[in-house]
Amino acid sequence: MRTYWKFSAAEQILFGQNTARQLGDELKLLGVCSAFIVTDSNLVKAGVVDVVRASLSAAQIAVSIFEGGAPEPSTDIVSNAVEAARRDWPNVAPDSLAIIGVGGGSNIDVAKVTAAVLTHGGTPFDYFGEDRVPGRTMTIVAVPTTAGTGSETTSVAVIEDVNKKMKLAVSSNYLLPRLAIVDPMLTLSCPAKVTAESGMDALTHAVEAYTIVEHFALPIPPDLRVAFPGKNPLSDTHAAKAIQLIGANLRAAVYQPHNVPAREAMSLAALMAGMAFANSGLAAVHALQYPVGALTHTSHGLGNALLLPAVCDYLLPAQTREFAEIAAWLGEKTDGISDRDAAMWGIEAIRQLKADIGIPNGLRDIGVSESDIPAMAQSTVRYQRLIRCSPRPLNAEAFEWILRKAM
Ligand SMILES: NC(=O)c1ccc[n+]([C@@H]2O[C@H](COP(=O)([O-])OP(=O)(O)OC[C@H]3O[C@@H](n4cnc5c(N)ncnc54)[C@H](O)[C@@H]3O)[C@@H](O)[C@H]2O)c1
């Protein structure tokens, strides 16, 4: 049995209401004099970018803004951001420039890959896969405005490869943000649909992180140079807390957008779920979301939300105790009943939460038809990085079963 594991997170995390106002001072401490903000027009309109810019200006940090970000971003968007940064900062010393992602996971991911390309050259395509970034990058700063992806504390960026027409991950510890400022006040303007879908993404991160295999059950080479090495005690602790926070606060965050305690709890949950999955791994839901997203052009969070209950049904026999614990964390009464009954209530609680926040019923509602299932199941087998962590073996047949259940 292996008894070692590794835990990585953003180098510094500043959490709390109005902490975005401290961004400039924090960057000064890091020796940054110039900042390139990667964001999108919604966040400009919502006034979020003004908060960030004001803080930088007060600290006399020169700023330029790229507002060409978009949901589920592509390599084209990264290339546009790189071009804009080179145009805005032709002579600046790389050490004194920070690349700041302001937005949801989409803009933060673009900021990460932009920093890699600006520092090491080449194109975004050169960095897809594990450990392809050759060294430290310019200072990456993440300022999340959704409570979902956890990208502010992960070493991953998910970008659509426009040539292959599929989303791929860039995975490297050099992409871990040097600073994450998690200010729940920036999420108050987040639309209900994005709040619901990204909140379900965070729940999926926590549930997958908690229910995947134990770290010692995986045949990993001793140097641990594997992005997803299986769960460990720290990822479990973060996942458990995230599930409790989401169960208690996601509904309020969706229906009462200005409920600050609920928003704050969700920002913390997303951060903790990110810390969990970035160190343990993800499994079937995230693997299946790739073909679902590619076919339906729906958001990452929505695809995950529709798949999560069916994947839980599939995993229940392999992780009954874990799902019983999840039931209790989601507020179900589990005293005096069997683990199996509790586990079933836990999965039912996930289905109910999803329905309560207005997520559609199943994959059919987003345009998937029965005839799509065999090809989608077949194509998911390629995501070995994700599949290898599953506590119950996955193959094309298993994926077909899950997809049919999720219809
Ligand atoms: N890097 C990682 O570790 C990781 C993990 C999970 C998902 N992802 C990726 O993250 C992306 C999804 O990110 P997301 O769910 O955070 O959504 P998002 O970044 O795609 O944002 C969705 C929409 O909401 C708007 N928006 C966001 N915050 C807002 C606010 N406060 N006010 C007004 N509008 C706001 C954005 O402008 C955008 O139009 C996907 O590409 C997914 O693959 C990355």
Ligand SMILES: [Fe+2]
């Ligand atoms: Fe996710």
